Structure formats: C-alpha cells, structure tokens
Amino acid sequence: MSTRKPLIAANWKMYKTPAQSKEFVAAFLPLVHGHTRDEIVLCPPFVDIVAVVATTHGSKIHVGGQNMHWQEEGAFTGEISAGMLAAAGCTHVILGHSERRQLFGETDDTVNQKLHNALKHKLVPIVCVGELLAERGAGKTEEVLLRQVARALVNVAPDLARHIVIAYEPVWAIGTGKTATPEMAAEAHLIIRSQVARSLGREIADNMRILYGGSVKPENATTLLNQPEIDGALVGGASLDAQSFAKIVQYTLF
Ligand code: 13P
Numbered sequence: 001m002s003t004r005k006p007l008i009a010a011n012w013k014m015y016k017t018p019a020q021s022k023e024f025v026a027a028f029l030p031l032v033h034g035h036t037r038d039e040i041v042l043c044p045p046f047v048d049i050v051a052v053v054a055t056t057h058g059s060k061i062h063v064g065g066q067n068m069h070w071q072e073e074g075a076f077t078g079e080i081s082a083g084m085l086a087a088a089g090c091t092h093v094i095l096g097h098s099e100r101r102q103l104f105g106e107t108d109d110t111v112n113q114k115l116h117n118a119l120k121h122k123l124v125p126i127v128c129v130g131e132l133l134a135e136r137g138a139g140k141t142e143e144v145l146l147r148q149v150a151r152a153l154v155n156v157a158p159d160l161a162r163h164i165v166i167a168y169e170p171v172w173a174i175g176t177g178k179t180a181t182p183e184m185a186a187e188a189h190l191i192i193r194s195q196v197a198r199s200l201g202r203e204i205a206d207n208m209r210i211l212y213g214g215s216v217k218p219e220n221a222t223t224l225l226n227q228p229e230i231d232g233a234l235v236g237g238a239s240l241d242a243q244s245f246a247k248i249v250q251y252t253l254f
Helices: 018-031 046-056 082-087 098-103 108-120 133-138 140-154 158-163 184-198 202-207 218-225 241-251
Strands: 007-011 041-042 062-065 094-096 124-129 165-168 208-212 232-235
Touching: 007 094, 007 208, 007 241, 018 046, 018 241, 041 094, 046 062, 082 108, 094 108, 108 124, 108 140, 108 158, 124 140, 133 140, 140 184, 158 202, 165 184, 184 202, 184 208, 184 218, 218 232, 218 241, 232 241
Parallel strands: 007 041, 007 232, 041 062, 062 094, 094 124, 124 165, 165 208, 208 232
Antiparallel strands: none
C-alpha cells in the first residue's frame, strides 16, 4: 500500500470570474466537508486567487497558480512571480502545462527555471509532462517523458525535491474526451518514476506523487485512481462544476 497521499487538483484554465469562483467554492465546500483522504487543490486564474483563498480559508482546500515566471521580479509585463503567488495565499503551482508549452513557447528549460524558483518560495510544483499524439504514434512516448522529466529536474537538490509533484498529461487526452487506459497511464507513470529515481534517487522517486490528467471525469475517476501507480488527478473541464469535481474527489477506493 502506497503512503503517497492522493492529490486531486482542479485546473480551471481561463474560466471563471472572481464572482463565479466564489459561487463554486460556496457550492463545493459543503460537498467535501470532512474529506481528508486526498489533498484537494483549486488552481483558478490569477485574478480569482484572492477570492478563492478568502472563501476557502479555514477549510482543507489548497489554492494554486496555473503558471509563474522564474525571476523574482522585474520588467516582465503580464507575468507573475512565485513570491506573489505565495504572498496571495497559494501553496501550489502548475508548471509546464502542455497548453503553456504549445501555445506560449514554454520549454523544458523554462520549466526547470520555474521549478527552482517555486521550490525557493516553498510552493508545491505540479510539473506537467506528456507526449503528443504524433509522438505516441511514432513510438516516442518513453523518450519524450524521460527527456521532459530529466530536464525539469536539472540541478534540483534532493532535499528540496520531496514536495515536487509530477502530472502525466498525454496531450491527446486533454479536453478530447479520450483518456489513457489505466494500463497506458500506469506504464507512463513507471517510466516517469524511473527517471525521477535516476535524477533524484530511489527513495524520493518512491515517495513522489505522479498524477494523471486528461479527460478525467466522475465516470472514469474510480478506475483511474485505483491504479497503484496513479497518485491523483489533474482535472480540467470536469473541475469547473462543483458537483462534478466533488464526485471526482470522492472516487471509491477499492
Ligand atoms: P481536461 O480534464 O479538460 O481534459 O484537461 C486536462 C488538463 O489539461 C488539466 O491540466
């Protein structure tokens, strides 16, 4: 039995105003009241963070950013720093989401720089990795995952690495309704964990949580989350509705 506490995170992407985020929290909190089995994290757009931190105050719900810059501060119009996220009440941050990599030019290198700064500010980084459909088709899944994980972890000190979370999000499964089969996800997670062991040592690898993301819904959460290699979920579309996200959080453990 794994001692890794499952982590279920909502990635709201570019959805919800501050008022809508407050409505979500008001509906969601009673649904998960007393739920301690899993770590629950809401990652709203930046402008909603203050409202979500305020309305979840006193609960066990954590709040995370969806992105951050790797520098402390500076002339970087439109960016936000790890220190700002932490000061606003965030405890987690998503790094290297495939939408950031594909649409906003993020690279393995910038993910690594961001990871260093997130750790400096004691944020729990949720580092996203995953292959494109064409890469899977070309038999390159393993190569892509090994490269993304190895490069994200460059020069990370093992004693700081304990809080890192990795999310396996096959790009072809995001927002498409297609999910990796539990076997595919388990295989990818083993590949990821093997690279973490090479980069940071076996003990850290065994304790690192590896989440699955990509069309996780209430209907498939139980099957996915019962895979011993899957330590939680990063949920997009199905996290926008309080009932639906609460159902995912309450997956049945067999
Ligand atoms: P969907 O759950 O909408 O497929 O999105 C997954 C995702 O990208 C979470 O970060």
